[in-house]
Amino acid sequence: MAQTPKNIAIIGSGLVGSLLAIYLRKLGHSVTVFDRRPDIRTIKFSGRSINLAMSNRGWRSLQKVGLEGKIKEIGIPLDKRAMHVNDKPVYFQKYGKEGEAIWSISRGILNKRMIDLAEAEGTEFRFNEKVWDVDLPEAKIYTGETEKSEWKEYQYDIIFGCDGAFSRVRHKMQRRSRFDYSQDFIDVGYKELTIPANEDGTHKLDKNSFHIWPRGAFMLIAMPNIDGSFTCTLFLPFEGNVSFESIKTEEDARAFFKEYFPNVRKEIENLTKDFFQNPTSAMVTMKCYPWTYWNKVALVGDSAHAIVPFYGQGMNAGFEDIYVLQELMEKYGDDWESIFSEYQKQRKPNADAIAELSYRNFVEMSSKTADPKFLLQKKIEKHFAAKHPEKWIPVYSRVTFSDRPYAEALAIGDQQEKIMKEVMKLPNIDDKWDSKEVEDKILRLLKDSK
Amino acid sequence: MAQTPKNIAIIGSGLVGSLLAIYLRKLGHSVTVFDRRPDIRTIKFSGRSINLAMSNRGWRSLQKVGLEGKIKEIGIPLDKRAMHVNDKPVYFQKYGKEGEAIWSISRGILNKRMIDLAEAEGTEFRFNEKVWDVDLPEAKIYTGETEKSEWKEYQYDIIFGCDGAFSRVRHKMQRRSRFDYSQDFIDVGYKELTIPANEDGTHKLDKNSFHIWPRGAFMLIAMPNIDGSFTCTLFLPFEGNVSFESIKTEEDARAFFKEYFPNVRKEIENLTKDFFQNPTSAMVTMKCYPWTYWNKVALVGDSAHAIVPFYGQGMNAGFEDIYVLQELMEKYGDDWESIFSEYQKQRKPNADAIAELSYRNFVEMSSKTADPKFLLQKKIEKHFAAKHPEKWIPVYSRVTFSDRPYAEALAIGDQQEKIMKEVMKLPNIDDKWDSKEVEDKILRLLKDSK
Structure with missing residues (x-):
């Protein structure tokens, strides 16, 4: 369904902000991106972020707007x-x-490339312009030198908060009643x-x-x-x-x-x-809800769901938000209320799931990798998956090499974990881990759990 | 241990702020209380809060500074x-x-009385003065008409944030790295x-x-x-x-x-x-950590741990914070770093416990009171407690009529719940709920759980 062109502001020129700009420009909207920092293309990159691991979900979102090839040039x-x-x-x-x-992919190089591409699509970038306040019901933003200086007022139709884990847009939403929020540092x-x-x-x-x-x-x-x-x-x-x-x-x-x-x-x-x-x-896990305000404001990427980096899915999840938004725009056209309300309903359980999976990977890496029981369990899973690839897709593959919902990967992972707990109880499992008996046991448990 | 008089600011003139002022004045400190609202003694009370239920912990904290009698005058x-x-x-x-x-006790009447008493002790109150910013390491506060107007700067030795669930002081602490925070609305x-x-x-x-x-x-x-x-x-x-x-x-x-x-x-x-x-x-459950900043700033009461009101313990928990602070001041004298660090370590698990108990009471009230199994369980517990009052103190009594830690009440409550789960599995429990068999079963399970 075609959309009437809107005047849209995006707060934040990071990866998610610039990809969203490209999507919205291709749909015919006017797009201005604000960023409190200078143009990343003009500065030496600070190096203050883990290198990115682009996987299936990220690529799919780039592919949709024809960028996969251009980005693969800068990746390994x-x-x-x-x-x-x-x-x-x-x-x-x-x-x-x-x-x-x-x-x-280097975050800095990727970000520069994405801004170039968004600019080529006709996005206006306003760097060094700090957003201090957002009028949510009116979709107005206020910028200025400091929090206390004179502010400039801008009126938009729609505002997207792509301003990361410490989002100013979310900060404003957080002060409303019935806004759930948590930040947990490790x-x-x-x-x-x-x-x-x-x-x-x-x-x-x-x-x-x-x-x-x-x-x-x-x-x-x-x-x-x-x-x-x-x-x-x-x-x-x-x-x-x-x-x-x-x-x-x-x-x-x-x-x-x-x-x-x-x-x-x-x-x-x-x-x-x-x-x-x-x-x-x-490193912080940040969760919140709701993600949107009526048909006016929506959070996308880390501003809505910041996760610890141990699954390499932060950017992939943010890019997938955009992919889903685009599907809903196609479905609902000018009905932005439905677009936003469906968006948060669809994405929230998946964001919670990848947050949980990422946190578990952290726990696994820091406390379990030395545990022989854990290593044996992983060995058995791998052995079984190799024999029955259609019956046992590891959670890592579901998250990284598929575009099925994160929540599904988490649920199936929990089911696999339950099965493995039973398997690990078998007497002398250390000796017979690759036996027919163990294989049959897993097959039976898999059947029972259907 | 005596303390060197300090120049102390308290943000918030609510129940916790005014009681803390009384405690600190009695220890010889200079105390100024700031509140963004007008003097509650000069306005008709808005009525926007549940009536209070003062119980053991609240009374103990008032008793310590000789106020129990004066407050009982206004309670039923x-x-x-x-x-x-x-x-x-x-x-x-x-x-x-x-x-x-x-x-x-009516919150409004109590608050007016407490401010009178704090003033009589020599506390300075600055009403209608809005605190907009706090310099945590320097213990400075900034007040003014609006967030953007000229601000006045005050320098203190120590600042207490007693400014409730939506605390400005905590808000400032929240922007630091590694500050855990959550707000969950029901x-x-x-x-x-x-x-x-x-x-x-x-x-x-x-x-x-x-x-x-x-x-x-x-x-x-x-x-x-x-x-x-x-x-x-x-x-x-x-x-x-x-x-x-x-x-x-x-x-x-x-x-x-x-x-x-x-x-x-x-x-x-x-x-x-x-x-x-x-x-x-x-209604919101708000948790955070840390509660203090070095030897300069501490959160007390709802600003550190807002809970849903279904256990009637919000104010009691805040008053108990003050009681514990006073014990630590006696112990550590001028070593405010130890006072604050011990305070948060001691109180945090108890605040989490009463938050959990209050939330469970909400769930119980809204979904279980109609469940006959649940009512039968409560009946059995009551019957047993009447026969063995020293062996089975209900959680409600531990929370309300004792000053043992909330965390202990929660732990013992969980243990009792586990025992009752076993008891409820007995065949024909509906018929024999008051039998010797059930009594003996509980006694045995209690013994095993020691």
Whole structure:
């Protein structure tokens, strides 16, 4: 159903804001994007965010507006994990089936490219313009130098809040009655570090792998960039025995890297320099409801559902919001009230599901990867899935390589977990984990759970 | 341990703010209380809050500063519930043992009295002065006409945020990293209604009872005032079949009261008038952490832990915060860092526990009071508690008539619930609920759970 062109403001020129601008321009709307920060294309990127892993949902949303090819140019496909476990040679774990991969993309480069593309579609960008207040029922926004300076008033038909986890638009909605909201920080922080390219511009580690150094309560990961470097992220508790708090001097940092990450020892000077230069960031799960105000205002992406990054789905979930919005615009045309109300009803359970899955992955990574029972269970699941790929699709694949709802992946994952709990109770499971008996047991439990 | 006098600001002149002022004055501190609203002693009370039920924890906190007697003057003891169940004569349920009662007190009258008392102790009150910003590390506050007007700056040694569920002080803390926060509204709203006194000033219903008209998804309660009137609170879903939304006209309201509350039919005109005159309010559970900032700022009462009112513990919990603060001030003297850090550590689990208990009471009232299984369980518990009062103290008594931690009441309540679940599984429990067999079973389960 065609839409009457509207005058639309988007707050936030990040990935979600600029993709939404492209979608709305293609539908014929006027679009102005406000951002309190300067144009990211004009500044050196701060490096304060984990590299992105674009997967199925992200690609589908880009494809819809013909951008998949342009973005693949700046990404590197990763078809496997490279596990750097202490005292073992590096080993690899395929992510999915042949041809399935996640893509490593630098957030900064992607954001610049997306803004270029949105501009080419006719979006107006107003950088360095800070939105301080939003009149929700009237769809007005107020901008100015500071919270207390003179403000400029803008009138729109519709406002989208794409201004991230600390959204000003949501902040305004939050002050209304009956607005549910929560923010929960985890006790682990992160810091970005860099492994530079070889002198000839090649990568120092396998380029098509997502590198992980799991160390129990903390871990290091690395994702390749197209310039030959790797962006590493160190996840480490804020406080405690081995923590951001406990590493005070360059000597401490060097000793830390040397002890726990011996196979990156050549990089220690770089890592140590970065450690003290780069900020330590916190991670939060943010949930809220409702996401929309009447037919006037809607939150999209992190402003509606910020999640911890351990499933690599933050941006993918935000892009999928836009995909769903577009489906509903096609369905409901000018009935923005129905578009917004359906949008939040459809997306909220899925946003909650990926928040839960991401948090569980954090718990799993920090406390279970050393548990032999857990590792055995994973081994049995993998063994069974290989034999019965149509009967046992792992949750990771459902989240990463499909576009079925996150809520469905969570529900099926819980069902699989229940089955595995029964399986793990079998006597001598350690010895017979790959036996016919175990296989039959799983098959029977699967049948019973239908 | 004596304390060096400090210059202290309290934001909020409500019950918690004024009691805290009295405590701090008695310890020799200078105290200024800011409130954005006018002096409650100069205005007709808005009536926008449930009447209070002062119980053990509240009284203990008043006693400590010698105020118990002065406040009992304006309260009425309620030693029982009066249940107005449809098609049954009114019946009464004793709250506790002989002499145990909760006290009905009008929030407005109590607040006026508390401000008088705080002023008599030498507290400075600055009404109509709106705090817009707080500098947490410097303990400065900024006040002014509007958020955008010229602001006045005040410097203090310590700031207490006693500014309720929508606290400005907490709002400032919330913008810091690693501050956990949640607000969850329930789908039921409330409205205050009044039953006036008889012409001779006496009460129209039994004066020493807490009156309840349970109706499944909604209910009416009434608490006596010293002027002979009753303050009623109607709890009703916002939306749905019988809801605030569905009652649109005076005719609707009259029909509603007539159908569901036949024994207050003489009051229908009054109730109907109030229904359209008084606001409908929402109820929220608000949690956050941390509650303090270094040795500079602390949240006390609803600003730190707002709860739904179904246990009658909101004010009692806030007063208990103050009692605990005072104990810690005695212990740690001028070491305000330890006072604040111990305060939040001690109180947080208890605040979470009373939030949970209050929410459960809401669920119980709205969905379980009609369930015969639930009523039978309650009957068995009561029967057993009467026979073994030292072995089975109901959660309600632990919360209301003791000063043991809320968290303990919750834990023991969960244990009792587990035991009762087993008991309810006994075959033919309906017939033998008061048998020796059931009694012995409970005794055995109690012993096993030690």
